[in-house]
Amino acid sequence: MSESRTIQSVARALFILEAFSNQNKELSVTDLSKKLGLSKSTAFGLINTLAEYGYLEQNSENSKYRLGLQLLKLGSLVQMNNIICQKARPYLEALVSEFDETVHLAIQRFSVVVYIDKIESDRTIYIHSHVGAENPMYCTGVGKCLLAYMAEGERQRVYKSYKTLEQRTPKTLHTFEQLEHDLTLIRERGYSLDDEEFGLGLFCVAAPVFNQADQVVAAISISGPKAHFEADKVALIAQRMRVISQNLKQSL
Amino acid sequence: MSESRTIQSVARALFILEAFSNQNKELSVTDLSKKLGLSKSTAFGLINTLAEYGYLEQNSENSKYRLGLQLLKLGSLVQMNNIICQKARPYLEALVSEFDETVHLAIQRFSVVVYIDKIESDRTIYIHSHVGAENPMYCTGVGKCLLAYMAEGERQRVYKSYKTLEQRTPKTLHTFEQLEHDLTLIRERGYSLDDEEFGLGLFCVAAPVFNQADQVVAAISISGPKAHFEADKVALIAQRMRVISQNLKQSL
DNA sequence: GAACATTGTTCTGTAATGTCGAACGGGGAC
DNA sequence: GTCCCCGTTCGACATTACAGAACAATGTTC
Numbered sequence: 181m182s183e184s185r186t187i188q189s190v191a192r193a194l195f196i197l198e199a200f201s202n203q204n205k206e207l208s209v210t211d212l213s214k215k216l217g218l219s220k221s222t223a224f225g226l227i228n229t230l231a232e233y234g235y236l237e238q239n240s241e242n243s244k245y246r247l248g249l250q251l252l253k254l255g256s257l258v259q260m261n262n263i264i265c266q267k268a269r270p271y272l273e274a275l276v277s278e279f280d281e282t283v284h285l286a287i288q289r290f291s292v293v294v295y296i297d298k299i300e301s302d303r304t305i306y307i308h309s310h311v312g313a314e315n316p317m318y319c320t321g322v323g324k325c326l327l328a329y330m331a332e333g334e335r336q337r338v339y340k341s342y343k344t345l346e347q348r349t350p351k352t353l354h355t356f357e358q359l360e361h362d363l364t365l366i367r368e369r370g371y372s373l374d375d376e377e378f379g380l381g382l383f384c385v386a387a388p389v390f391n392q393a394d395q396v397v398a399a400i401s402i403s404g405p406k407a408h409f410e411a412d413k414v415a416l417i418a419q420r421m422r423v424i425s426q427n428l429k430q431s432l
Numbered sequence: 433m434s435e436s437r438t439i440q441s442v443a444r445a446l447f448i449l450e451a452f453s454n455q456n457k458e459l460s461v462t463d464l465s466k467k468l469g470l471s472k473s474t475a476f477g478l479i480n481t482l483a484e485y486g487y488l489e490q491n492s493e494n495s496k497y498r499l500g501l502q503l504l505k506l507g508s509l510v511q512m513n514n515i516i517c518q519k520a521r522p523y524l525e526a527l528v529s530e531f532d533e534t535v536h537l538a539i540q541r542f543s544v545v546v547y548i549d550k551i552e553s554d555r556t557i558y559i560h561s562h563v564g565a566e567n568p569m570y571c572t573g574v575g576k577c578l579l580a581y582m583a584e585g586e587r588q589r590v591y592k593s594y595k596t597l598e599q600r601t602p603k604t605l606h607t608f609e610q611l612e613h614d615l616t617l618i619r620e621r622g623y624s625l626d627d628e629e630f631g632l633g634l635f636c637v638a639a640p641v642f643n644q645a646d647q648v649v650a651a652i653s654i655s656g657p658k659a660h661f662e663a664d665k666v667a668l669i670a671q672r673m674r675v676i677s678q679n680l681k682q683s684l
Numbered sequence: 685g686a687a688c689a690t691t692g693t694t695c696t697g698t699a700a701t702g703t704c705g706a707a708c709g710g711g712g713a714c
Numbered sequence: 715g716t717c718c719c720c721g722t723t724c725g726a727c728a729t730t731a732c733a734g735a736a737c738a739a740t741g742t743t744c
Contacts, residue, residue, distance in 0.1 A: 185477050185480050185693085185694080186477075186478070186480060186484050186732065187441050187445070187477050187478060187481045187730085188482040188702085188703095188729090188730065189439050189441045189442050189701090189702060189703090189730085189731085190441050190442055190445040190478060190481040190482070190730080191481055191484070193442040193445065194481075194482075194485045194487065197506055198485075198502075198506075200506075200509065200513075201509070202509070202512065202513070205513045208720075208721080209721060209722085210719085210720065210721085218704090219701090219703070219704045219705070220704090220705095220721080220722090221703075221704065221705080221706095221722085221723080221724090222702075222703055222704070223724065224437070224524075224700095224704075224721070224723090225437050225438075225439050225703085226439060226442060228437050228438060228722090229437075229438040229439045229442040229443055229446075230442070230446075232438050232443070233443065233446045233450075234541075235446065241683050243721065244721080246513065247506060247509060247510045247513065248509065248510070249504045249541060249548070249564065249565075250450075251507045251509075251510050252505065252507050252510045252511060252546075252548060252563055252564040253507075253546075253563075253564030253565065253566075254449055254452075254499060254503045254506075254507060254564070255503050255504050255505075255506060255508060255510070255511075255563075255564065256507060256562050256563040256564045256565075257452065257453070257454070257499060257503075257562075257564070258500070258501065258503050258504045258507070259504060260454065260562060261454070261457045261498065261499065270554075277718090289486075289501060294501050294504075294505075296501070296504060302522075302525075305589045307741075310508050310509075310512055311504055311505075311507075311508040312501065312502075312504040312505025312506070312507065312508045312509070313505070313508075314505075332590065351588075359557015396681075399604075414435070437722085437723080439701085439702065440700090440701070440702085440731085440732095441701085441702085441730090441731065441732090445718095459690075460692080461691080461692060461693085462690085462691070462692085468731090470733090471693090471732070471733045471734070472691095472692085472693090472733090472734090473693085473694085473732075473734075473735095474731075474732055474733070474735065476692075476693065476694090477732085478730070480693090495691075495692060495740095
């Protein structure tokens with residue numbers, strides 16, 4: 181839309197926040213000024229403002245900055261305000277306690293999925309997703325679910341945004357024909373499977389979440405090491421998922 | 433410190449984010465411009481910038497704005513980067529599953545406690561705290577724990593920031609003598625109790641979390657309806673808490 | 685159904701504001 | 715002690731964000 185009226189200093193401040201990551205937990209003024217191509221004093225002004233209001237915090241030992249607690253507050257506010265999160269939480273908890281695998285709740289945003297809730301199982305270690313993280317749609321359980329049930333026109337727009345379907349593993353569906361075929365399958369049985377398409381050794385069962393108008397608004401998934409997912413267990417999970425999907429529809 | 437170099441437009445943008453709350457999930461441009469005393473066009477520019485980068489989202493139905501998913505991402509990043517959260521999580525989970533009451537992890541920030549993690553029990557409904565939320569120190573289990581073990585000088589500074597100790601319930605410790613007495617008690621037994629001091633019907637057991645240098649860095653608590661906390665159960669909880677406190681010290 | 689009110693959004697001139705470069709001051713490393 | 719590097723402050727310039735009015739698009743009222 182109107183990228184016209186974006187306020188420079190605000191945008192720069194937001195870039196500063198986004199410069200932080202798991203790899204860069206702490207950044208100095210000079211780090212940030214280089215990263216954004218700003219003068220040190222400009223960066224300092226922005227950083228100082230963010231710090232003043234709790235969006236950044238300064239480590240008193242090395243005087244570097246890290247993300248502040250204010251973001252925790254706002255982040256959890258987002259989650260609480262999200263009606264889908266609220267309604268789905270109990271079902272996610274039930275899934276974890278029944279199957280002891282990590283569960284996710286995800287929604288679509290542009291051409292990717294965003295995880296909006298997650299409960300980890302104790303016994304899985306190698307899923308390093310997190311709330312707020314983004315992943316491609318074509319190779320994840322939740323993503324394929326959302327693709328399968330979204331409006332045709334919108335799916336085409338998502339497709340356009342993919343130049344190619346990067347083959348993350350040998351099993352990744354990397355042509356649009358394969359993908360479309362899988363989506364049909366998903367619609368037929370009401371749930372999606374990700375059999376090492378996103379990562380080797382990773383298995384995932386996902387199901388769509390509809391609102392009362394029958395539009396997909398989210399997807400839930402349960403994922404873990406492939407070894408844990410024998411055929412009959414998958415069938416059981418799928419059945420549970422379908423029930424959850426139906427129950428959730430009533431309340432959305 | 434230097435409140436001097438705060439950049440106006442950035443500060444205003446942050447105020448916009450902070451205008452949202454549980455009561456105000458969605459706000460319009462005019463709402464926000466009035467709330468901040470800005471012209472509509474100024475507010476629009478700021479809002480538009482925030483929306484551009486995912487910090488706000490526009491509801492396509494009523495064209496109002498709400499907090500965006502980018503905040504979810506950053507918020508969860510804060511939590512992940514926080515070493516205390518990471519280390520304490522498993523213990524919190526163990527507490528929930530053993531006692532089936534809501535647990536919190538909190539740290540001090542200026543003169544208040546901030547909850548940095550929380551796991552809810554199914555059976556409690558009336559604790560409406562949330563991650564990122566702030567509460568006073570003198571009348572909460574975690575707050576008193578932190579007060580009890582912090583450096584004398586810092587405690588005095590916190591005291592100074594309290595004009596009076598607002599008596600939230602008849603049981604709230606509302607004089608500094610009462611409070612100091614309780615803090616001594618806490619140090620003696622190694623845990624704190626909040627017996628309807630914060631809210632009627634609410635009981636809470638909390639314990640300090642130390643780093644290896646023996647400084648309090650956080651506190652954990654388990655809280656719920658007073659009726660659930662009989663004397664022998666409290667004793668058991670306190671014992672568990674002490675063990676957790678010791679174990680955590682090793683890893684911090 | 686037309687007049688109205690109210691909203692989000694665009695436009696434009698103005699001056700306040702954010703920007704940069706340079707300089708300051710403090711803390712380690714050697 | 716001397717160096718270097720970093721966070722922080724200063725000052726001058728012009729870029730940038732600001733307010734107010736105008737516009738377009740909704741929804742409301744009679």
